[in-house]
Amino acid sequence: MENNCFNMTKLCPDAHNTLGTVCIFGTGDFGRSLGLRLLQAGYSVVFGSRNPQNSSLLPKGAQVLSHVEAAQTSRVIFIAVHRENYEFLSAFSQELAGKVLVDISNNLMKNQYPESNAEYLAKLLPQANVVKAFNTVSAWALQSGSLDASRQVFVCGDNSESKQMVMDIARSLGLTALDQGSLLAAKELENYPLQLFPLWRLPIYIATGLTAAFFIYCVLTDIVYTFVTEGKNNSYRIVISIANRVCPIVSLIMLSLCYLPGVIAAILQLYNGTKYKRFPDWLDKWMLCRKQLGLVALAFAFLHVLYSLIIPIRYYVRQRQNIYIISQVKDNKTLTFDSTMSWRSDSFYSLGILGFSFYVLLGITSLPSVSNMVNWREFRFVQSKLGHITLLLCTAHTLVYGWNKFLYVSRYKWYLPPAYVLSLIVPCIVLVLKLILITPCVDRVITRIRQGWERKSVHVLHDTSGQPLFL
Ligand SMILES: Cc1cc2nc3c(=O)[nH]c(=O)nc-3n(C[C@H](O)[C@H](O)[C@H](O)COP(=O)(O)OP(=O)(O)OC[C@H]3O[C@@H](n4cnc5c(N)ncnc54)[C@H](O)[C@@H]3O)c2cc1C
Ligand SMILES: NC(=O)c1ccc[n+]([C@@H]2O[C@H](COP(=O)([O-])OP(=O)(O)OC[C@H]3O[C@@H](n4cnc5c(N)ncnc54)[C@H](OP(=O)(O)O)[C@@H]3O)[C@@H](O)[C@H]2O)c1
Ligand code: HEM
Numbered sequence: 126m127e128n129n130c131f132n133m134t135k136l137c138p139d140a141h142n143t144l145g146t147v148c149i150f151g152t153g154d155f156g157r158s159l160g161l162r163l164l165q166a167g168y169s170v171v172f173g174s175r176n177p178q179n180s181s182l183l184p185k186g187a188q189v190l191s192h193v194e195a196a197q198t199s200r201v202i203f204i205a206v207h208r209e210n211y212e213f214l215s216a217f218s219q220e221l222a223g224k225v226l227v228d229i230s231n232n233l234m235k236n237q238y239p240e241s242n243a244e245y246l247a248k249l250l251p252q253a254n255v256v257k258a259f260n261t262v263s264a265w266a267l268q269s270g271s272l273d274a275s276r277q278v279f280v281c282g283d284n285s286e287s288k289q290m291v292m293d294i295a296r297s298l299g300l301t302a303l304d305q306g307s308l309l310a311a312k313e314l315e316n317y318p319l320q321l322f323p324l325w326r327l328p329i330y331i332a333t334g335l336t337a338a339f340f341i342y343c344v345l346t347d348i349v350y351t352f353v354t355e356g357k358n359n360s361y362r363i364v365i366s367i368a369n370r371v372c373p374i375v376s377l378i379m380l381s382l383c384y385l386p387g388v389i390a391a392i393l394q395l396y397n398g399t400k401y402k403r404f405p406d407w408l409d410k411w412m413l414c415r416k417q418l419g420l421v422a423l424a425f426a427f428l429h430v431l432y433s434l435i436i437p438i439r440y441y442v443r444q445r446q447n448i449y450i451i452s453q454v455k456d457n458k459t460l461t462f463d464s465t466m467s468w469r470s471d472s473f474y475s476l477g478i479l480g481f482s483f484y485v486l487l488g489i490t491s492l493p494s495v496s497n498m499v500n501w502r503e504f505r506f507v508q509s510k511l512g513h514i515t516l517l518l519c520t521a522h523t524l525v526y527g528w529n530k531f532l533y534v535s536r537y538k539w540y541l542p543p544a545y546v547l548s549l550i551v552p553c554i555v556l557v558l559k560l561i562l563i564t565p566c567v568d569r570v571i572t573r574i575r576q577g578w579e580r581k582s583v584h585v586l587h588d589t590s591g592q593p594l595f596l
Contacts, residue, residue: 156205379422398580480518
């Protein structure tokens with residue numbers, strides 16, 4: 126029964142008044158899950174199988190026919206078969222001429238084949254219209270309906286009418302269809318599900334490296350040192366005190382690493398006298414993962430705030446306070462109010478709270494639902510301007526916390542500086558460089574360069590007698 130609405134963009138409603146008939150080749154995991162969703166959405170589903178009799182697992186209401194018979198029922202055919210088995214399709218290329226073949230296939234490795242699976246299918250069946258789609262949606266997610274992680278269906282193909290039909294089907298399944306252009310984009314779409322958090326990798330490596338390094342450093346200077354020099358076992362400090370030292374330090378350094386590439390970029394642009402010269406690869410990669418760097422840093426700041434909030438209820442802290450008060454009573458001493466100390470601790474907390482609020486604001490604006498609501502200038506304002514203010518506040522919080530501790534020799538255990546001093550190095554470098562870059566004379570040049578102005582080098586040519594010719 127030949128479908129007679131081949132020229133229309135939409136599938137024709139059939140006799141059962143469904144949205145139309147969709148054909149699926151292959152009754153495996155993906156074919157069955159897609160079939161179920163299509164039936165639920167109101168389509169008639171016809172499977173094409175090598176073995177139409179063996180159909181016990183198929184969703185109720187679907188028909189199973191041979192490939193040739195099934196191909197005749199619908200304009201759109203989903204090829205839910207692995208690429209390695211595509212050869213069988215060329216046996217009935219006549220029946221597939223003019224059909225929209227949806228290639229949903231993925232590979233086991235990136236760039237496994239010289240051409241994409243979709244381009245291979247198009248080469249195999251040149252009279253069909255191949256559309257690449259649905260390969261980023263998993264069979265399990267389709268079946269369970271929990272499509273939170275994979276609601277987007279990337280679609281590409283050379284025939285826009287065919288692409289539109291596939292996008293309409295995706296939308297009627299409650300998915301978000303995104304046009305990715307021609308079939309040339311298929312390779313990228315096929316590589317996409319094989320990626321494992323590519324932009325998160327570097328930030329996670331940095332966070333792990335810094336956490337490990339500072340944890341060892343703090344254990345050495347706070348616990349091992351006390352044990353070796355005083356014979357006291359302070360190991361209980363690992364759980365909260367050391368954790369609450371490592372988390373803010375990692376957070377502060379990572380926050381400054383979000384803003385260091387922007388500063389390096391500006392210095393390179395100043396040096397090159399143009400914005401048209403490409404940045405080195407490492408800088409490009411660094412710039413691309415700043416959002417992830419920032420979000421990991423924010424997670425560490427959250428931990429620091431939570432750890433700090435429970436300080437007053439810690440047994441160790443209460444015990445120390447009690448011992449101190451009792452010794453005061455015993456010695457009949459009265460505590461004098463130190464107003465400098467009061468200023469210092471209030472300023473330190475206030476700077477931390479302000480810094481953390483701005484930090485959270487940066488995190489909120491990076492949510493796609495929020496960033497889609499602001500224009501590019503507003504986004505840059507929050508991320509760049511407020512971002513630098515956040516870095517300034519958090520650095521000031523740490524500086525006021527440290528105050529003059531770095532002046533005391535007793536703080537240099539085994540000649541090692543206190544950890545907070547190390548945490549301030551990168552943030553201070555970033556802030557000082559940024560301060561230089563925003564001074565009017567430097568800023569003017571950078572702004573001009575970023576607007577397209579180029580510093581021309583003077584070409585010195587020589588005439589035949591060796592005299593310089595200035596152009
Ligand atoms: C919690 C948190 C969330 C964050 N979320 C995001 C986020 O969602 N998205 C995000 O991008 N960052 C995010 N960041 C990182 C950071 O806030 C931004 O990247 C911020 O814009 C960096 O500001 P900047 O002034 O250093 O650099 P930029 O705003 O990039 O400005 C530097 C200048 O360099 C130039 N430039 C930048 N890139 C290039 C390039 N590739 N080639 C040529 N010139 C270039 C531009 O002219 C620009 O004016 C987040 C950070 C944190 C802490
Ligand atoms: N599973 C997923 O989550 C998922 C997600 C995205 C994309 N995909 C892609 O979807 C395609 C199918 O995956 P799947 O998980 O459904 O695989 P599967 O469970 O192995 O099913 C493949 C189906 O292909 C048919 N088939 C097998 N060998 C064949 C051959 N030699 N000739 C013709 N047909 C053959 C079989 O159906 P019949 O016995 O009925 O002929 C089989 O059930 C793959 O390209 C995969 O990359 C899968
Ligand atoms: C609500 C906000 C915050 C509060 C209440 C707070 C509180 C504290 C406290 C109590 C300490 C001392 C910890 C100790 O004695 O071991 C501290 C130290 C520190 N804080 Fe914060 N803080 C806040 C936000 C931040 C933020 C956003 C950062 C930046 C990432 C930050 C960075 C630091 C650093 C680097 C130290 C020094 C760690 C050390 O060497 O011990 N703080 N903060």
